[in-house]
Amino acid sequence: MKIEWEKATDEAVQHLQALLRINTTNPPGNEREAADYLADVLSAEGYDPVVLESAPLRGNVVVRYRGSGEDPPLLLLSHLDVVPAEPEHWQHDPFGGKLVDGMIWGRGALDMKSIVVMQLMTMLLLKREETQLARDVIFAATADEEMGGKYGAGFLVDQHLDLIQAEHALSEFGGFPVDLGGRRVYLCQVAEKGICWVRMRARGRPGHGSMPHQDNATVKLAEAVAKLGRVDLPFHRTDAVTEMFEGMASSLGGIPGAGLRLLLNPALSPPLLRLLLGNHPFASYFHALLHNTVSPTVLRAGNKTNVIPSEAEVELDGRILPGQSLETFLAEVQAVVGPGFEFEPIEIAPPVETTSRTPLFATMAEVLERHDPGVAVVPMVMVGGTDAKHLARAGIPCYGFSPMCLPPEIDFLGMVHGHNERIPIEALAFGVRVLYEVVEAYCSRGTEDH
Numbered sequence: 001m002k003i004e005w006e007k008a009t010d011e012a013v014q015h016l017q018a019l020l021r022i023n024t025t026n027p028p029g030n031e032r033e034a035a036d037y038l039a040d041v042l043s044a045e046g047y048d049p050v051v052l053e054s055a056p057l058r059g060n061v062v063v064r065y066r067g068s069g070e071d072p073p074l075l076l077l078s079h080l081d082v083v084p085a086e087p088e089h090w091q092h093d094p095f096g097g098k099l100v101d102g103m104i105w106g107r108g109a110l111d112m113k114s115i116v117v118m119q120l121m122t123m124l125l126l127k128r129e130e131t132q133l134a135r136d137v138i139f140a141a142t143a144d145e146e147m148g149g150k151y152g153a154g155f156l157v158d159q160h161l162d163l164i165q166a167e168h169a170l171s172e173f174g175g176f177p178v179d180l181g182g183r184r185v186y187l188c189q190v191a192e193k194g195i196c197w198v199r200m201r202a203r204g205r206p207g208h209g210s211m212p213h214q215d216n217a218t219v220k221l222a223e224a225v226a227k228l229g230r231v232d233l234p235f236h237r238t239d240a241v242t243e244m245f246e247g248m249a250s251s252l253g254g255i256p257g258a259g260l261r262l263l264l265n266p267a268l269s270p271p272l273l274r275l276l277l278g279n280h281p282f283a284s285y286f287h288a289l290l291h292n293t294v295s296p297t298v299l300r301a302g303n304k305t306n307v308i309p310s311e312a313e314v315e316l317d318g319r320i321l322p323g324q325s326l327e328t329f330l331a332e333v334q335a336v337v338g339p340g341f342e343f344e345p346i347e348i349a350p351p352v353e354t355t356s357r358t359p360l361f362a363t364m365a366e367v368l369e370r371h372d373p374g375v376a377v378v379p380m381v382m383v384g385g386t387d388a389k390h391l392a393r394a395g396i397p398c399y400g401f402s403p404m405c406l407p408p409e410i411d412f413l414g415m416v417h418g419h420n421e422r423i424p425i426e427a428l429a430f431g432v433r434v435l436y437e438v439v440e441a442y443c444s445r446g447t448e449d450h
C-alpha cells in the first residue's frame with residue numbers, strides 16, 4: 001500500500017495539537033495524561049503499550065513493533081515534559097496548540113512534542129503498512145528530561161531495561177538545519193559533554209570586620225572566581241569535535257572552511273577564538289567544543305556585615321569533553337586558582353561519545369539528502385546534556401535525529417526554551433516522512449541481505 005503522506009500530515013498535526021494542550025511543564029511534569037493519550041492512540045491501532053509511572057503522575061509509555069528479530073532493536077526515544085513558558089511574552093497561548101498561518105504554536109512544538117509525534121506516526125505507519133523488518137522498533141516517550149531524566153529515561157534504564165534495550169537510539173538533539181555561511185547543514189548529535197558540578201570552598205581566619213587581615217575567605221574565593229572568569233582551561237582536540245569541524249569545513253569550502261580547520265590547531269586555536277569571541281554567533285559554542293569549561297554561578301559567604309566569615313564557597317558549572325574526567329577537570333581548575341581550595345562534587349555525569357561511521361548514520365544522511373537536496377549532514381557535539389546520558393549507562397548509543405526542514409525565520413536554537421515556540425506544518429510533515437523512511441530502510445536492511 002502506498003502511504004498517503006498528506007493524510008499522515010493531517011493526523012500528525014492533530015496529535016501535536018492535542019499534546020501541546022496537555023500542560024506537562026516540568027516541574028512538576030505531570031506527564032501521565034500525555035502518556036495515556038499516546039497509549040490510547042497506540043491501542044486503537046492494535047498495539048499493546050505499557051504506561052509506567054516512576055512517581056505519581058510521572059508517566060512513561062513504551063511500545064514495540066515486532067520485526068523478525070534477526071537484528072537487534074532500534075529505540076525511538078522522546079520526552080513528554082516541557083520547560084516553563086511565560087505566557088505574558090507569547091503571541092499565542094503556549095498551551096493552546098493553535099494553528100496560525102501554517103504554524104502550530106505551543107511550548108514543546110520543537111522541544112520535543114513534534115518529535116514525539118514523528119515517532120508516534122512512524123509506529124502507526126509501520127503497523128498499517130505491516131512493514132516487514134529485521135529489527136524490532138521500540139517507542140518510548142518519557143517523563144522528566146528537562147530536569148535530568150531521573151523519572152523518565154533514567155527510570156527506564158534502571159528498572160525496565162528489558163523493555164528498551166536496543167542497538168541504537170534516535171532522539172534529540174539534531175536533524176535541524178543551520179545556516180553555515182550560506183550553506184544549509186543538518187547537524188546530528190553524536191556526542192555530548194559531561195557534567196562536573198562542584199562546590200569550591202575557601203577557608204580563612206574569622207574576625208571582626210573592623211580589623212581586616214590577610215586571611216579573609218571571601219577575598220580568597222573572589223580572587224579565584226575572577227581568575228576562572230579570565231583564564232581558559234587548556235585546549236583539547238577530540239575525535240568527535242574533529243569530525244564535526246571537518247564536516248562543517250568541507251561543506252563550507254574556501255576560506256571560511258580553511259578558517260574553521262585552523263580552530264583545530266592547538267597553537268592557532270586559542271588566539272583565533274579570542275578574536276572571534278564577542279563577534280561571531282558560534283564563537284562561544286566553538287570555544288566550548290575545544291575546552292573543558294567552568295562557569296562560576298552561585299556564591300555564598302558570610303551572613304553579617306561586620307563579621308569576616310571563616311569560609312566562602314562558589315558553585316562551579318563544569319563541562320568536560322569526551323575523554324575527560326572529574327579528576328582531569330579538577331586538576332585544570334586547580335592549576336588556575338592555585339592551592340588551598342576544597343572541592344566537593346554536586347553532580348557528575350560522564351561525557352557521551354559515539355561514532356557517526358555506522359550504517360544507521362549513513363541512512364539518516366541518505367534520506368535527508370534525498371528530501372532536501374544539496375544539504376550536508378554533519379555529526380555534532382552537544383555542549384549541554386540530554387537523556388543520551390542515561391542510555392549510555394546501558395551501553396545504548398544515541399543519535400540526535402529529529403528531522404525538520406525549518407525555514408530561515410525559524411531559529412531552532414533561539415526558540416527552544418524561548419518565547420513563541422512554534423513549528424511549520426511543512427517541517428512536521430517533512431519529519432514524519434523522513435523519520436519513517438529512515439526507520440523503514442534501516443530496519444528492513446537485514447531482511448534484504450538474507
Ligand SMILES: [Zn+2]
Pocket residue numbers: 079111112145172
Ligand atoms: Zn528536549
